[in-house]
Amino acid sequence: MSHHDIDIDKTVRTYMLVFGALIIGTILTVAASYLHLPPGPGIALALLIACAKGSLVVLFFMHLIDEKKFIYWLMGLAVVFFAFELFVPLLTELDNINLGS
Template sequence: MSHEDIDHHVRIYMRVFAALVVLTIVTVGVSYLHLAPGPALALGLTIALIKGSLVACYFMHLISEKKMLLWVMAISLVFFFFELLIPMVTEGNNLHMGA
């Protein structure tokens, strides 16, 4: 990687950092609005998802990474969602969906 490439990267890091700070402020700010549980969850998780993707894509360079690593992470993400959702769905008969 040449020095110009690195300089370009550094500029991106700074922008991502700024975005992360702003989004953190937003997520805290929204929590003071005391939205209903449904919308609050959706909004909070969406912001977290955006922040997480920024970290993964730019700090961890996933956006320009080799396809093989993307496949590994994609597979584990698929199973990650199975882990999160299926236990809940399976117990669907016995659950109280309100927060």
């Protein structure tokens, strides 16, 4: 985002809305942990809320929502490698996974 084409008042209003949403998301994260859901749904819900909060930070605080294409490609590539990093090791452990705990 270039400094010259910013409607700063609108941007600041957006920051405040995102701030509120992040606070609510944090409260929801803690509240969800008191539901004592089984491990699978419990982890899924907590990570879903974390992903929503993370998206708000990346899109609005880090201005990714109106960045140049180059940054999208760069971070897209990072996300692809990140996915490999997360899931490929997991595939090697499929036989040993203990979902009960």
